[in-house]
Amino acid sequence: MGIKSLYTRIVLIFIGVIVVSLIIASIASTLLFRKPFTQTLENSLLSNGKQIIQTYRSSVGTELVSFMNNVSSISIYAVQLFDASAKPLLEDGAEPVVPGEERIRRVLAGFEDRGIENEGRYPMVGIPFRVDGKPYALFVMLKNNEMWVQANREVSTEMLTVFLIGSALILAAARLIVKPLLRLRDAAGRMAQGQFDVQLQTNRKDEIGQLNASFNEMALELAQLDRMRREFVANVSHEIQSPLTSISGFAKAMRQKPMSEENRIYYLTIIQEESDRLSRLSQNLLRLSSLQHDRHPVQSTAFRLDEQLRKVVIALEPQWSGKEIALGLDLEPVTVHADEDQLSQVWTNLLSNGIKFTPVHGKVCIRAYADGRSAVVRITDNGIGIPEDRRTDIFKPFHKVDKARDRAVSGSGLGLSIAKQIVDRHEGRIWADEEPGGGSVFTVELPLRKGL
Incomplete structure (x- = not known):
C-alpha cells in the first residue's frame, strides 16, 4: 500500500x-x-x-x-x-x-x-x-x-507505551474508516465495466453511510438510463427496420414479376409512404436530440396563443376532415411570451396524436384560457384512452400504448417526447388524464411570461 x-x-x-x-x-x-x-x-x-x-x-x-x-x-x-x-x-x-x-x-x-x-x-x-x-x-x-533515574525511565516508558498503543488503535481505526471506501471503490470499478446492479449494504448513518446511499441511488439511476438506452436502440432499430423491410420487399416484387399498372402504383405508393415515414423518424430523432442537448435556445416573443392554435387546426385539416372528426374550439384571447415555432410543434404533435387515436366520426376539443399567471391548453378526444399505469411513460421516447405496434395507427412514438422537451424548456408542465366517458385529455400549462 x-x-x-x-x-x-x-x-x-x-x-x-x-x-x-x-x-x-x-x-x-x-x-x-x-x-x-x-x-x-x-x-x-x-x-x-x-x-x-x-x-x-x-x-x-x-x-x-x-x-x-x-x-x-x-x-x-x-x-x-x-x-x-x-x-x-x-x-x-x-x-x-x-x-x-x-x-x-x-x-x-x-x-x-x-x-x-x-x-x-x-x-x-x-x-x-x-x-x-x-x-x-x-x-x-x-x-x-x-x-x-527510575522516575525518568518510567516516564519514558509510559510515553512509549502511549505511542505504541495509540498507533495500534489508529491502525485499527483507519482500517475501519477506509474499509467502506474500498468497498465503494470496488463497486465503482464494477459499475465502470457496465455492471449497474451494484448495491452497497450498510447500516451507518454518518457521512460514509450517506455516501453509500447516494452511490446506491446513482447505481439505480444509471441502471435505469442503461435500460432506457437499450430500449431506445431497440426501438430505433425496429422503427427503421420495419419501413426498410417494406421498401425492400415491394421493390423486389416490382422487379421480379410483371404486374398491372394499378398494382405498380399501389406498390410505389407504399414505398413512398414508408420513405416518408423514415424521413419523419429521422427528423424527429434530430429534433429530439437537439432539444435534449439545448442546441436551439428558446427565442421568446409575444404572440396570441389562440391564433396560433387556430392556424395549427387549419394546417391539420386534411387529417381530421378525412376521418370526419368534429373539431370543437373554445379559445379565449391569451397572449404568451414563448418560442412560437417550438410551441407550434407542441400543438401539432398533440393534436395529431388526438386525431390519430380518435375513431371515424369522433370528436376532438381544444380549449385555451388564462389561469392566474399561466396559460392553459387542454386537448380532449374520445379515442382509445391511456391506461393510468402508463400515463407517466407516454412521454418517453418510442413509448407506445399499443404494444403490438398496429400499422393501422402509424407513428414513431417520439411526438409526445418532443412536446414534453419543449414544454420543459418553457418552464411549463404537461400531463395526460382520461375523460370520464373514455378518451384522453392532454393539459399544458405555460407561464404567461417566462420566469414568472
Whole structure:
C-alpha cells in the first residue's frame, strides 16, 4: 500500500498527531512545572546545606574536611568545599561538583549562590560560611540516585507505551474508516465495466453511510438510463427496420414479376409512404436530440396563443376532415411570451396524436384560457384512452400504448417526447388524464411570461 493511499495517509497523519501531541505535552509540562520545581529544589538544597554547616558547628573538635567528606558519602547530596584560594578541599565522588570560578569567588565574598544552573546534569547552590575567621564556600548538589533515574525511565516508558498503543488503535481505526471506501471503490470499478446492479449494504448513518446511499441511488439511476438506452436502440432499430423491410420487399416484387399498372402504383405508393415515414423518424430523432442537448435556445416573443392554435387546426385539416372528426374550439384571447415555432410543434404533435387515436366520426376539443399567471391548453378526444399505469411513460421516447405496434395507427412514438422537451424548456408542465366517458385529455400549462 503506497504513500498515496488514503489508509497510509490517515495512519501517518494520526501518528504524526500523537508524536506532536507528546512533544507539546512534554514542552508544556516542562514550562509549567520547571519553575516551581526549581524553586523547591533551591530551597531544599540551601536548607540542607545550612543544616550541614550547623551540624558541623555543633560538633566540637571535628575536623572540617573530614566531616564534609563523611557527609558527602552518606548523604543524598553531593558537596564540595572551597577555601579562600578557590581550591576544592573534598574528594570527588561519583558526581563531581564543579562550579565555575566566578561563582566560587562570589560565594567566598559572602553571597549565597541561588541561581541554579545546569553545569552538570543537576543544579547546585553555594553557601558562604567562616571557620576560625577563614572564608569557605560550600556547594551542594543532588546526587544521581536510582529513584531519580527510575522516575525518568518510567516516564519514558509510559510515553512509549502511549505511542505504541495509540498507533495500534489508529491502525485499527483507519482500517475501519477506509474499509467502506474500498468497498465503494470496488463497486465503482464494477459499475465502470457496465455492471449497474451494484448495491452497497450498510447500516451507518454518518457521512460514509450517506455516501453509500447516494452511490446506491446513482447505481439505480444509471441502471435505469442503461435500460432506457437499450430500449431506445431497440426501438430505433425496429422503427427503421420495419419501413426498410417494406421498401425492400415491394421493390423486389416490382422487379421480379410483371404486374398491372394499378398494382405498380399501389406498390410505389407504399414505398413512398414508408420513405416518408423514415424521413419523419429521422427528423424527429434530430429534433429530439437537439432539444435534449439545448442546441436551439428558446427565442421568446409575444404572440396570441389562440391564433396560433387556430392556424395549427387549419394546417391539420386534411387529417381530421378525412376521418370526419368534429373539431370543437373554445379559445379565449391569451397572449404568451414563448418560442412560437417550438410551441407550434407542441400543438401539432398533440393534436395529431388526438386525431390519430380518435375513431371515424369522433370528436376532438381544444380549449385555451388564462389561469392566474399561466396559460392553459387542454386537448380532449374520445379515442382509445391511456391506461393510468402508463400515463407517466407516454412521454418517453418510442413509448407506445399499443404494444403490438398496429400499422393501422402509424407513428414513431417520439411526438409526445418532443412536446414534453419543449414544454420543459418553457418552464411549463404537461400531463395526460382520461375523460370520464373514455378518451384522453392532454393539459399544458405555460407561464404567461417566462420566469414568472
